[in-house]
């Protein structure tokens with residue numbers, strides 16, 4: 403490309419350059435459209451005017467002219483006073499007339515301001531006799547970059563005025579400190595907004611670039627900065643503002659996924675809280691539905707959800723739900739998961755789950771371990787993973803000893819295979835809620851008691867417990883601080899591959915022979931896992947896919963190590979004594 407002449411000097415001649423550019427570039431332009439575009443762009447009048455202004459300013463800067471005086475305004479006033487008394491010639495009255503014109507006065511005032519380099523605004527003193535009823539107006543100029551303004555507006559139902567509805571914490575409007583909730587918006591960039599719909603105003607705002615001028619009537623009562631305590635919540639559902647018809651302003655919404663930790667920055671509005679993702683750099687809050695509001699919405703949707711996801715138990719097996727509380731695996735015969743859970747609780751819907759207030763928690767050295775709860779569909783490998791953990795560190799990991807009402811056999815010892823208790827005592831204990839889970843098989847009760855968990859924890863060991871998902875909520879107490887791991891099956895293709903030599907431990911027939919997994923077992927395992935995740939997923943702190951057993955075991959072991967050493971978010975109620 404040939405070198406382009408830029409004319410004489412660095413800055414002058416830019417206009418000539420602009421005119422010359424299209425023809426200079428001509429050899430490199432192949433389409434007519436491109437050529438026309440270049441001509442239009444470089445021939446644009448506004449561009450030429452800008453360049454001319456630039457050149458003028460450059461010229462001034464080089465000359466750096468100094469003001470002759472910095473009090474042209476008072477000189478003009480003195481002169482006018484002096485000329486007042488003089489005989490009225492035509493020239494004198496014309497000069498007096500000129501000097502009295504407001505724009506000439508303003509021009510001289512600007513001249514003096516620049517000459518004195520005094521750019522701070524000088525506010526006139528407040529008049530003594532302010533009329534309290536007089537409406538004062540504030541004019542605010544904000545420079546907008548790509549970031550949204552961080553305020554929402556609404557029409558006042560009674561007066562019809564456009565009001566600032568909320569200021570997003572940490573947003574541009576909030577940081578300016580100039581706009582407050584309740585301010586009445588009169589004009590945007592000189593355009594009156596009284597007769598406009600909020601959507602139209604939002605459109606004007608979104609189209610505006612650079613400085614935006616607002617004319618506002620300040621709210622009677624200025625918003626006092628709320629001193630809400632720092633609050634963090636774990637989200638228990640997914641939220642996408644773009645799909646929410648109720649949100650007052652979709653653009654102001656904050657999307658999140660189940661399990662995210664949010665910092666709640668304002669609860670001023672009962673229905674719409676302001677929050678930001680924990681650890682994100684963006685200081686601006688976004689709108690999320692408040693806990694009450696979301697609970698109401700879930701409650702309304704609930705009947706439909708129950709119809710959609712019935713948890714039926716098939717005759718063949720318990721629909722893949724763990725049908726036994728897990729017993730000690732030392733008893734080969736009872737290691738058959740043969741207990742049908744009698745409680746209808748198995749089919750209940752999860753609680754309405756919205757947000758849970760959480761706080762960082764780190765286990766103090768020497769403190770009791772958190773209870774490790776494993777959940778997953780039948781046959782997924784909970785027992786296998788538990789067994790591996792126990793073998794890997796028998797001093798550190800342990801399981802509970804279950805209770806039974808069946809008679810003790812010769813080779814059994816009290817408190818080793820089972821705690822043997824009478825049917826009566828068992829029933830009293832059930833009545834007194836002493837069992838986490840219990841079931842009945844061939845007329846005998848079997849169950850895992852809360853005390854058996856306490857017994858393991860008091861030995862300063864990590865207690866491994868596998869339960870049905872509906873039981874988790876009963877274990878979520880400050881005492882147990884359960885760390886819930888969901889063991890999930892891989893896709894069916896991988897199950898076929900990896901479980902080729904595996905045996906369905908719970909499917910042993912009465913003679914104790916184990917059978918291989920069937921295609922139906924795999925399908926049921928996967929669909930049960932999906933159901934469990936959708937209904938109870940908000941209670942899972944860790945999800946491990948048990949595809950390759952060694953990999954799943956290492957992942958579990960690593961996660962359990964972190965629970966002991968790292969800081970985790972836990973429900974705030976667990977940390978209050």
Ligand SMILES: Nc1ncnc2c1ncn2[C@@H]1O[C@H](COP(=O)(O)OP(=O)(O)OP(=O)(O)O)[C@@H](O)[C@H]1O
Pocket residue numbers: 724739778779780781782783784785786787900901903904905906907908909948949950951952954
């Ligand atoms: N990742 C894996 N790869 C291959 N085989 C596995 C894997 N995980 C578990 N198994 C095998 O699958 C079978 C069932 O596992 P396990 O008994 O641990 O399941 P479970 O979840 O305890 O089921 P149940 O509640 O029915 O007893 C066992 O033979 C086990 O060795």
